[in-house]
Amino acid sequence: MTDLLLNYVAGRWQAGTGAGTPLFDPALGTELVRVDATGLDLPGAFRFARETGGAALRALTYRQRAGLLAAIVKVLQANRDSYYEIATANSGTVKNDSAVDIDGAIFTIGQYAKWGDALGDVRALRDGDAVKLGKEPVFQSQHLQVPTRGVALFINAFNFPSWGLWEKAAPALLSGVPVIVKPATATAWLTQRMVRDVVEAGVLPAGALSVICGSSAGLMDQLESFDVVSFTGSADTGAVIRSHPAVAQRSVRVNIEADSLNSALLLPDAAPGSDAFNLLVREVVREMTVKSGQKCTAIRRILVPAASYEAAAEAIGAKLAGVTVGNPRNETVRMGSLVSRAQLNAVREGLDALRTQASMLHDGSAQALVDADPAVAACIGPVLLGARDADAAQRVHDIEVFGPVATLLPYRDLDHAVALAHRGQGSLVTSLYGADEVALGQAAVQLAASHGRVHVVTPDVAQAHTGHGNVVPMSLHGGPGRAGGGAELGGLRALDFYHRRSAVQASPAVLAQLGLPQS
Structure with missing residues (x-):
């Protein structure tokens, strides 16, 4: 023993x-x-x-x-x-x-x-x-x-x-x-x-x-x-x-x-290929894969203008495809395991529930593992889902899958995007990406009531910001409503x-x- x-x-x-x-x-x-x-x-x-x-x-x-x-x-x-x-x-x-x-x-x-x-x-x-x-x-x-x-x-x-x-x-x-x-x-x-x-x-x-x-x-x-x-x-x-x-x-x-269904919001001014668009893609991939998505602050919902939905799905999926998964002792592995087989089962069950209202955009759930036996290891590759009707996909706003899973959601205008973020019923953090400082400031105030932290990323802070999911001692960690109050x-x-x-x-x-x- x-x-x-x-x-x-x-x-x-x-x-x-x-x-x-x-x-x-x-x-x-x-x-x-x-x-x-x-x-x-x-x-x-x-x-x-x-x-x-x-x-x-x-x-x-x-x-x-x-x-x-x-x-x-x-x-x-x-x-x-x-x-x-x-x-x-x-x-x-x-x-x-x-x-x-x-x-x-x-x-x-x-x-x-x-x-x-x-x-x-x-x-x-x-x-x-x-x-x-x-x-x-x-x-x-x-x-x-x-x-x-x-x-x-x-x-x-x-x-x-x-x-x-x-x-x-x-x-x-x-x-x-x-x-x-x-x-x-x-x-x-x-x-x-x-x-x-x-x-x-x-x-x-x-x-x-x-x-x-x-x-x-x-x-x-x-x-x-x-x-x-x-x-x-x-x-x-x-x-x-x-x-x-x-x-x-x-x-x-x-x-x-x-629980916390945190969101990342791309503002309307951030067109595909722009610096702000690329910053969102990078942060989403990082938040999906750091600690295999097992972070209370990880991005679960990605809100983008409807016109940018396909471009965002393609850009995020392309980066996720390069994520190696498996035994953390192998230096080529970028993402290790979940903490247990029980947690792996919980992630799979959550995925099944979300897939009743969302489609698969990138499926890493069955990718080959590095130096790990899939019958034993609690490993799963990153999964990006999408729901074209963000209003009807209620489960996406209700169910937190505590693993490398996020859902892409299109919005009509900024008011619609803010309303979707509020659908999380209280979250630890939301992050905003764009270059329109007036719109970013106004959105931050609108979102503050249901979020413990509003993380605003503009191209000028690309190298300085602390990260959507990183909790620093200088800032509040917590959130209202379903995030625990x-x-x-x-x-x-x-x-x-x-x-x-x-x-x-x-x-x-x-x-x-x-x-x-x-x-």
């Missing part, structure tokens, strides 16, 4: 009492390790994190906690090569795709270390200026934010075992809130290894960071009123979390990132989730003693 990964709770490494769930290499089909959380003392684990870890973190200033993040960066950088090996084996990603997860995480932690250092040696944050409560300024109200006196539970998705942890943990730890992470079982190895390395390096106080690998059963039951929970995954599971007594009765704060990152805005706002009403002399940073 393969090794059983240990859980780290209550300040020590602990094995589950069960046989464990195996984790597999999705390209080769071999068993790698097992995970199990059976028999753990969950009440004790949460109590230790909440009381011991929380007290130690809150005793530090923001600048000191920023120093902890900087120390984490050094630990992860020192072990970076081993993380790439685990990602290749357990997630089936090629090196460039692993970098999105691993290096993206390290970059994000580093940013919060810098921002936290600038907050200074204080333990509470000023929220606006003091305002007088009467005619004379002798009695005033000062809003401030203080760390919540609870624990942050992260229930994460399988597609980003590194970044998914650290983009949440960085602002949580900087805020002074201890973290318990429950990674998705299928790819838990990388999360567990990173936590192990940080714990063994001794850079965090006891109880500040815990990891539970295996089933999530019972985790929500441990949450108390001042705890917070952040979930990334399906809308169905998100609904279960929202209805849990911890949320519904104990008012546990919840952040959810769920959550909000992460966005610079220091991320700290809001882990703080409690209060108004202190007192004389100016008393307010001066609150230890707040200067306004």
Whole structure:
């Protein structure tokens, strides 16, 4: 039997009492390790994190906690090569795709270390200026934010075992809130290894960071009123979390990132062959193939003027035809596998559903694999669908196929295109391509209400833009409606989730003693 990964709770490494769930290499089909959380003392684990870890973190200033993040960066950088090996084996990603997860995480932690250092040696944050409560300024109200006196539970998705942890943990730890992470079982190895390395390096106080690998059963039951929970995954599971007594009765704060049918929109001025047209084609192909399309921000719907439909189908299909798929260890392979055979089956089922209302424009689903057995590997080539009647193709606007699949949709005019983008019922991101700055600006404002991020690409930013699907710590990550209604990152805005706002009403002399940073 393969090794059983240990859980780290209550300040020590602990094995589950069960046989464990195996984790597999999705390209080769071999068993790698097992995970199990059976028999753990969950009440004790949460109590230790909440009381011991929380007290130690809150005793530090923001600048000191920023120093902890900087120390984490050094630990992860020192072990970076081993993380790439685990990602290749357990997630089936090629090196460039692993970098999105691993290096993206390290970059994000580093940013919060810098921002936290600038907050200074204080333990509470000023929220606006003091305002007088009467005619004379002798009695005033000062809003401030203080760390919540609870624990942050992260229930994460399988597609980003590194970044998914650290983009949440960085602002949580900087805020002074201890973290318990429950990674998705299928790819838990990388999360567990990173936590192990940080714990063994001794850079965090006891109880500040815990990891539970295996089933999530019972985790929500441990949450108390001042705890917070952040979930990334399906809308169905998100609904279960929202209805849990911890949320519904104990008012546990919840952040959810769920399904998202993101779109890319080519403006009417961007004719086939133009720079903006070519930028859209390049970005669509990249978003369909990075991490085999297993990104919550990937492009799922491509909106183009009706007159450009055939040209877009031909240009995107031609680039997709050159994408090699298979074993990520082979240097000629550009796109690796999905994370599991179960995910492969889910993609195939989703494709079948979409094909009832869309036609095949490029079919990579049966292409030959490089160094991989199609009977074993969880690999599928990129698939471009098309629906000439974008209004009637309801399933295209409802079903997210979490793999290398996108659908091309024609629109009549820009108002029609914006309406189609809104049909996603709330998305993490949309991207716009064109050169008409007035039209782009107006469309961006129209789309902002249903999208967490509007990414505008003009020819002058061709080499500078960060990418439709790349989530950067400076910008908001989240979206309304079916995208979950959550909000992460966005610079220091991320700290809001882990703080409690209060108004202190007192004389100016008393307010001066609150230890707040200067306004």
